[in-house]
Amino acid sequence: xxxxxxxxxxxxxxxxxxxxxxxxxxxxxxxxxxxxxxxxxxxxxxxxxxxxxxxxxxxxxxxxxxxxxxxxxxxxxxxxxxxxxxxxxxxxxxxxxxxxxxxxxxxxx
Amino acid sequence: xxxxxxxxxxxxxxxxxxxxxxxxxxxxxxxxxxxxxxxxxxxxxxxxxxxxxxxxxxxxxxxxxxxxxxxxxxxxxxxxxxxxxxxxxxxxxxxxxxxxxxxxxxxxxxxxxxxx
Numbered sequence: 703x704x705x706x707x708x709x710x711x712x713x714x715x716x717x718x719x720x721x722x723x724x725x726x727x728x729x730x731x732x733x734x735x736x737x738x739x740x741x742x743x744x745x746x747x748x749x750x751x752x753x754x755x756x757x758x759x760x761x762x763x764x765x766x767x768x769x770x771x772x773x774x775x776x777x778x779x780x781x782x783x784x785x786x787x788x789x790x791x792x793x794x795x796x797x798x799x800x801x802x803x804x805x806x807x808x809x810x811x
Numbered sequence: 812x813x814x815x816x817x818x819x820x821x822x823x824x825x826x827x828x829x830x831x832x833x834x835x836x837x838x839x840x841x842x843x844x845x846x847x848x849x850x851x852x853x854x855x856x857x858x859x860x861x862x863x864x865x866x867x868x869x870x871x872x873x874x875x876x877x878x879x880x881x882x883x884x885x886x887x888x889x890x891x892x893x894x895x896x897x898x899x900x901x902x903x904x905x906x907x908x909x910x911x912x913x914x915x916x917x918x919x920x921x922x923x924x925x926x927x
Contacts, residue, residue, distance in 0.1 A: 706853075734913050745814070746854070746902065746918040788853050792913040797842060797906075798867065799916065801853030 704729045706791050708802035715779050716810050723774040723805050725763075725789030734792040735765055735772040736799065741785045749774075749787070759783070779809045813837070815919035817903050823925045824893045832888045832922045836905030843886050844916060845878055846902040854902050860886060893926045900924075 705728045715721055727733060737749040750758045752765040752772060763774045772789060786806050790799040816835040824830050836843050842861055846854035847870075856870040862883035871878070875894075880886040890897055900923050904916040 738918075745920045748915050748917075751915070790853075797859055797913055798844065798856040798870070799846075799854070799913075800856070801846075803851070803853050 704733070704791050704793065704800045706789050706800055706802035708787075708789055708805050710805045711803070712806045712808065714808045714810060717781055718778050721774075721776045721779045721783070721807065721809075723787050723789075723807065725772045725774065725802060727770050727772065727789075727791050729770075729791060729793070731793060735763070736790040736792070737761070737763055737772075737774050738788045738790055738801075739785050740788070746788070779807075781809045781811055783807060784809045815903055815905050815917055817901075817919040817922050819922060820920060821923050821925075823927065825927055826893060826895060828893050829889065829891045830893055830924065832890075832901050832924070834886045834888070834903030834905075834919060836884065836886070836903070837917055838884075839907070840905035840917075841883075841908045842906040842914065842916075843880055844904040844906075845886070845888050846904065847872075848900040848902055848921070850899070857888070857901075890924075893924075895926050898924055898926045 707726045735752045739749045740746045761776045786804050788804045789802040818833045845857040848854040858878045859867040860880040875891045877889045900921040902921045903919040906914040906916045
């Protein structure tokens with residue numbers, strides 16, 4: 703069975719500090735990994751997916767198959783990054799997403 | 812264009828009542844998903860449609876839950892004889908099509924169901 707673990711419920715950082723949101727997964731195949739974000743009073747939206755290998759709003763995430771991790775990083779946090787972040791997994795030819803419990807990121811001024 | 816819409820946005824039901832939740836996917840999107848999100852948790856998969864065919868209903872928690880998408884566009888999630896544990900936000904998502912790799916899912920705003 704697939705499982706996604708986000709060990710931190712809340713991460714609080716100061717503006718300009720580096721951010722790393724942790725995500726670990728368990729799946730024996732080759733998964734697709736995603737980060738979704740939900741800003742206050744907005745709907746869940748895709749932030750990035752590992753296969754795109756792109757940087758969105760300054761965030762990057764590298765899939766580490768050896769450590770089964772897909773941590774989300776940003777070198778300098780901005781106040782507008784404050785939101786709920788969900789890591790999610792899909793099987794390589796699957797469709798449904800398996801989500802972690804989410805991490806609240808608070809960026810303080 | 813318009814995104815995924817859901818109605819009602821909020822629903823309060825007495826225990827034992829039946830409820831119906833509606834999802835309007837993005838026009839032309841072939842795939843439609845329902846997720847259940849309990850308080851403090853991430854969304855959990857309920858069921859998946861490709862056009863009008865329900866290809867996966869492995870996440871439906873009991874036979875009180877039923878979903879349909881008769882014409883391959885609008886979908887309805889029905890919960891019969893609601894229980895307090897059904898209280899959650901129900902999210903609908905759609906994606907353009909299912910290719911060899913998972914396509915991006917676009918989420919609706921959700922329906923918050925409270926069962927008293």
